[in-house]
Amino acid sequence: MAAVTLKDVAERAGVSIKTVSNVVRDAPRVSAATRERVTRAVRELGYRPNPSARRLRTGRGGLIALAVPELTTPYFADLAHHVRTEATALGLTVLIEETLQDPTEELRLATGVGASLLDGVILSPLHVTATELAPVADAFPLVLLGERSYGTERVVADHVLIDNAAAARDATAHLAGLGRTRIAAIGADRKASATSRQRLEGFQLALHGAGLRFDPRLAPPVEEFDRRDGLLAMRALLGLPADVRPDAVFCFSDTLAVGALRAVHEVGLTVPGDIALAGLDGSQEALYSTPSLTTVVPDMSAIASLAVKCLAVRIRSDRPLPFEVHVAPHWLEERESTAGVRRPLEV
Incomplete structure (x- = not known):
């Protein structure tokens, strides 16, 4: 079966190829209605960007990682599903990793497991410290999930959590x-x-x-x-x-x-x-x-959306951005x- 192309998505959504490219790259100046139409077409057709072509063109391959303590826990399995859904809508591919609550593995994955392949990482850490994370987040796109284990210290990375x-x-x-x-x-x-x-x-x-x-x-x-x-x-x-x-x-x-x-x-x-x-x-x-x-x-969809969008903004920015903490709703x-x-x- 032939791979789905930008042209296929454009025809389904009734827009230009350039518009589809802008939506996939999360570029500004695209109306909400058009973005929704293109995103729906991407999902329906199962469009996947070509990472090799993208990396040659932009220096980025559109590959991110989600690292969680364990996938056998229903919460993290559900989280992985929502992160993948949100990432796909932005034209990103997600690699799922388990840290198995190992602090060494948490820190290794936070650095991008070899940043030549990954554009950024969403990490749910249990044991890694603020001192260890600070230089990582300054050098590589990183979003943290779950509670801040470093208390009232300065924010060392973008963070998405519930209260x-x-x-x-x-x-x-x-x-x-x-x-x-x-x-x-x-x-x-x-x-x-x-x-x-x-x-x-x-x-x-x-x-x-x-x-x-x-x-x-x-x-x-x-x-x-x-x-x-x-x-x-x-x-x-x-x-x-x-x-x-x-x-x-x-x-x-x-x-x-x-x-x-x-x-x-x-x-x-x-x-x-x-x-x-x-x-x-x-x-x-x-x-x-x-x-x-x-x-x-916890509003899992909001957690995933905030995390993926934060990471996408940091990946695509050509300048340092201040770190932010986002609190998702619960009921x-x-x-x-x-x-x-x-x-x-x-x-």
């Missing part, structure tokens, strides 16, 4: 609003990652706002944000004395919540009758679990695990 403390506060306040008074948290990790710290902070702020006391016994530490750790942490909570045992639990991820849900089922208790349960991620797993999980949903979706109302799943 994790606010997200955790929203979920916990929802549980307190149900009249639950012994609210536990699953996700305070032993590595004290920025994400975990900020979600714990939001959890504690919501307790304080509801007039409830934080009990460290109701925040068992975990190693990872996975189903197994959620199961083990909930088992530990269920083993507490009856006057301490939680009547609600906020899990720092949906995968932790799925494991916790299994532990509650094992001992014959009900959700939300005995224990109300909420997660954070907005994953498909939360929608299809039984009962379906109340969860805080709470109340489902059966706290509402207690069984509804048919709309598909």
